[in-house]
Amino acid sequence: xxxxxxxxxxxxxxxxxxxxxxxxxxxxxxxxxxxxxxxxxxxxxxxxxxxxxxxxxxxxxxxxxxxxxxxxxxxxxxxxxxxxxxxxxxxxxxxxxxxxxxxxxxxxxxxxxxxxxxxxxxxxxxxxxxxxxxxxxxxxxxxxxxxxxxxxxxxxxxxxxxxxxxxxxxxxxxxxxxxxxxxxxxxxxxxxxxxxxxxxxxxxxxxxxxxxxxxxxxxxxxxxxxxxxxxxxxxxxxxxxxxxxxxxxxxxxxxxxxxxxxxxxxxxxxxxxxxxxxxxxxxxxxxxxxxxxxxxxxxxxxxxxxxxxxxxxxxxxxxxxxxxxxxxxxxxxxxxxxxxxxxxxxxxxxxxxxxxxxxxxxxxxxxxxxxxxxxxxxxxxxxxxxxxxxxxxxxxxxxxxxxxxxxxxxxxxxxxxxxxxxxxxxxxxxxxxxxxxxxxxxxxxxxxxxxxxxxxxxxxxxxxxxxxxxxxxxxxxxxxxxxxxxxx
Amino acid sequence: xxxxxxxxxxxxxxxxxxxxxxxxxxxxxxxxxxxxxxxxxxxxxxxxxxxxxxxxxxxxxxxxxxxxxxxxxxxxxxxxxxxxxxxxxxxxxx
Numbered sequence: 001x002x003x004x005x006x007x008x009x010x011x012x013x014x015x016x017x018x019x020x021x022x023x024x025x026x027x028x029x030x031x032x033x034x035x036x037x038x039x040x041x042x043x044x045x046x047x048x049x050x051x052x053x054x055x056x057x058x059x060x061x062x063x064x065x066x067x068x069x070x071x072x073x074x075x076x077x078x079x080x081x082x083x084x085x086x087x088x089x090x091x092x093x094x095x096x097x098x099x100x101x102x103x104x105x106x107x108x109x110x111x112x113x114x115x116x117x118x119x120x121x122x123x124x125x126x127x128x129x130x131x132x133x134x135x136x137x138x139x140x141x142x143x144x145x146x147x148x149x150x151x152x153x154x155x156x157x158x159x160x161x162x163x164x165x166x167x168x169x170x171x172x173x174x175x176x177x178x179x180x181x182x183x184x185x186x187x188x189x190x191x192x193x194x195x196x197x198x199x200x201x202x203x204x205x206x207x208x209x210x211x212x213x214x215x216x217x218x219x220x221x222x223x224x225x226x227x228x229x230x231x232x233x234x235x236x237x238x239x240x241x242x243x244x245x246x247x248x249x250x251x252x253x254x255x256x257x258x259x260x261x262x263x264x265x266x267x268x269x270x271x272x273x274x275x276x277x278x279x280x281x282x283x284x285x286x287x288x289x290x291x292x293x294x295x296x297x298x299x300x301x302x303x304x305x306x307x308x309x310x311x312x313x314x315x316x317x318x319x320x321x322x323x324x325x326x327x328x329x330x331x332x333x334x335x336x337x338x339x340x341x342x343x344x345x346x347x348x349x350x351x352x353x354x355x356x357x358x359x360x361x362x363x364x365x366x367x368x369x370x371x372x373x374x375x376x377x378x379x380x381x382x383x384x385x386x387x388x389x390x391x392x393x394x395x396x397x398x399x400x401x402x403x404x405x406x407x408x409x410x411x412x413x414x415x416x417x418x419x420x421x422x423x424x425x426x427x428x429x430x431x432x433x434x435x436x437x438x439x440x441x442x443x444x445x446x447x448x449x450x451x452x453x454x455x456x457x458x459x460x461x462x463x464x465x466x467x468x469x470x471x472x473x474x475x476x477x478x479x480x481x482x483x484x485x486x487x488x
Numbered sequence: 489x490x491x492x493x494x495x496x497x498x499x500x501x502x503x504x505x506x507x508x509x510x511x512x513x514x515x516x517x518x519x520x521x522x523x524x525x526x527x528x529x530x531x532x533x534x535x536x537x538x539x540x541x542x543x544x545x546x547x548x549x550x551x552x553x554x555x556x557x558x559x560x561x562x563x564x565x566x567x568x569x570x571x572x573x574x575x576x577x578x579x580x581x582x
Contacts, residue, residue: 102563195544209542238549239542307528318503325504327576329567339579340504348506356505360496361519363503365526374526379539381529386540419521435543459544 003028004075004165008222011168012070015062022058022073025168026051026117029075033119033166039484041141042161044080045088046120051075054117061115070225072115077167079158080121081128082108082213083202091204092124092154094137095324095331095350105202106234107171107213114229119167122157126352127321128178128206130154131424134415135354142411143186144482145449149408152182152424155216159186162216163482169226170216175207176309177403177428179214180440184403184452187442187482189217189469192428193227194460195435196241199234207316208239210309210432220441220470224248227462243460251463254474257291261468262396266302267427273406275446280402283443283453283472287400290475292468297396299388304381305430310422311365311378312433317355318362324350357418382433389434393458398468401427403440403452427454437462441469442478448487450480490523491516 003011003025014020030048037043058073083089083101090096104112112118125135133141133156141156143149144164151160155172159182162170172179174192183190191214198213205211215226227248234240263284268277288294326332326346333345351359365374392399405426414421431438436459440452453472457465496516500507507515561574570577 099567102559102566195542196546235551239544239546241544241546301532304529304532307526310522310526311529322503326569327578330569332569336579339581342579343504344506347504351505356500356507357515357518357522359503359505360499360515361522364491364495364499364519364523367499367502373530376539377529377532377534378526379541380534380537381532382540382543383537384532384534386543418518419525422522422525433543 004032006168007218008070008074008168008225011074015068015073018062022055022062022117025073026055026075029119029167036164036484037166039142039147040144040160040164040166041139042077042122042157042164042166043120044090044092044123044138044157047087047118050087051117051119054115058115058117069114069229071111071229074116075119075168076111076116077119077122077158077161077170078108079124079155079170079172081124081173081204082171083204084108084118084121087121089121090137092126092136092138093350093352093355097331099330103202106199106236107203107230110229110232122155122161122170124157125154126355127204127317128154128173128175129317129354129358131177131181131421132414133157134411135352137352140411143408144484145187146408146487147484148410148486149449150185150411152185152404152408154178156182158216159183159188159190162186162188162218164484169218169222171213172216173203173211173213174432175210175313176432177425179216180428180438180452180454181404181425183216183440185408185450187450187480189220189223189439189441191215191223191227191439192431192437193231193462194241194437196239197460197462198230199232199237199240201234201236205320207313208320209316210313220466220473221249221252223439224252224466246463248462248466251467252470253467254471256287256468256471259292259398259468260396261287261292261294262297262392262399263294264299264302264392264399264401265296266299267401271405271423271426272402273446276402276406276451279444279446279451280453283476284400286472286476287468290471297392297399299392299430301381301384301388302430305385305433306422306426308378308381308385309429309433310361311374312382314358314362315365315375316362318359318366321355321359354418385430386434389436397464399456401454401456403427403454407446407449407451431456435459437465439465439469441472443472443476444478445480490520490527
């Protein structure tokens with residue numbers, strides 16, 4: 001087994017036993033990147049110099065007998081939506097093509113403080129708007145399981161990088177499913193923590209009341225390890241939650257006895273590919289066979305969730321993206337006639353189609369005469385979704401569903417039909433609206449393409465969903481790997 | 489139709505986006521389909537339901553009024569498309 005194939009916990013043990021150095025691990029991952037990056041295209045920026053410097057620091061610390069945490073010397077990819085001081089941060093957009101942040105986002109800084117090795121910044125749908133990474137202003141990323149298919153999105157680069165072993169783990173952001181859906185489509189673990197658990201300081205804002213940073217990992221243990229170091233209260237984010245953080249790794253036990261698992265019938269209904277549904281039903285059987293108490297439940301207002309989301313998220317985005325005006329940073333159209341000409345041409349030339357669509361949708365939903373009918377009403381519908389979840393959690397510890405209604409689709413298949421693309425997130429969006437934690441774990445394949453099982457928890461219920469995910473992983477024993485080929 | 493070409497042009501103007509005639513047609517078609525789907529929420533009676541702006545409500549988040557680290561003028565201007573001395577340069581306004 002090559003070093004680049006290993007998990008965080010396997011590599012950490014080797015580092016502590018001085019079997020390998022951080023430099024050797026880093027070299028192994030970069031040799032893998034050189035071998036496969038042309039096919040997968042996970043990265044927008046590769047930061048080998050930064051990585052080698054950080055690996056050297058980790059090795060020095062280990063050699064000096066210093067105490068190092070489990071992330072020291074671990075090659076990590078960062079979604080290009082998080083600011084990294086001195087390293088280009090594009091958000092997948094031409095409008096930030098030349099942007100060099102002057103500070104580092106808290107989430108990334110927390111990992112830097114733990115001694116990670118940053119391999120680079122990963123590709124994404126422009127401003128995290130999309131479900132396929134085809135909306136990147138630069139190039140599409142390819143699914144390691146079938147190079148003609150999408151890796152999902154918007155954190156497609158971060159998901160593909162981990163699936164193709166171009167990083168040991170990565171960070172993504174999830175506004176409506178942008179971690180869980182690509183994790184499912186790429187056959188890895190991806191988690192969106194409770195809203196506010198991970199600081200958003202330095203995360204380029206898309207929809208501020210929904211955005212949340214989380215990890216992509218090769219297994220659930222790694223997910224718990226990364227979460228341990230992402231969860232910190234941050235005075236720089238006024239929505240940052242203050243909690244007594246448990247040790248998420250310590251609570252991982254393979255025990256489902258008495259755990260009450262609810263299956264919302266609306267998430268197993270029409271719209272879910274029958275083959276995907278079958279794989280998820282089999283996965284739920286694994287939970288039941290190991291002692292979980294499984295029953296059907298209902299989230300009656302769920303069908304309105306997608307509608308509410310596609311009003312709320314664009315509304316917030318249209319406000320957030322007003323800052324891109326060509327004045328202080330980013331692209332400015334050359335030789336403007338006057339101020340208005342500068343604004344108009346900068347934004348027209350700098351933004352791609354999907355971003356323009358969402359800005360217009362949001363502007364419309366917030367404009368005089370439509371505010372109450374759209375935005376005001378959508379926020380009330382959001383309350384109904386929250387209530388539905390609260391009611392279901394009176395009877396259940398976790399809820400489970402498919403993460404995505406389909407397996408990875410072909411590149412280009414949904415580009416011309418935005419609504420079809422939006423429907424890719426039908427199982428994940430309600431979780432963001434209610435601010436809940438959700439994790440996607442691989443639970444099998446359909447026609448050789450991975451399927452994800454979504455496990456949803458109560459607010460701040462990370463321990464429970466991690467335990468269920470871990471128990472599932474231990475009892476399901478899935479070990480298929482992508483071949484980085486084009487399938488027929 | 490949930491949205492007309494005229495409305496799309498107006499919204500694009502409000503958002504400072506320039507659209508060609510072909511784009512106006514394309515976006516009107518696409519936004520119409522999306523808004524029609526979004527319009528589903530009008531079926532619901534939510535008169536007595538309070539709105540949710542944040543799912544995890546926090547109140548009165550304050551910090552100590554203490555001077556901390558802040559950006560230097562050089563850092564703040566380091567990404568400016570055009571700058572002079574300690575200022576961003578923009579086209580003449582008045």
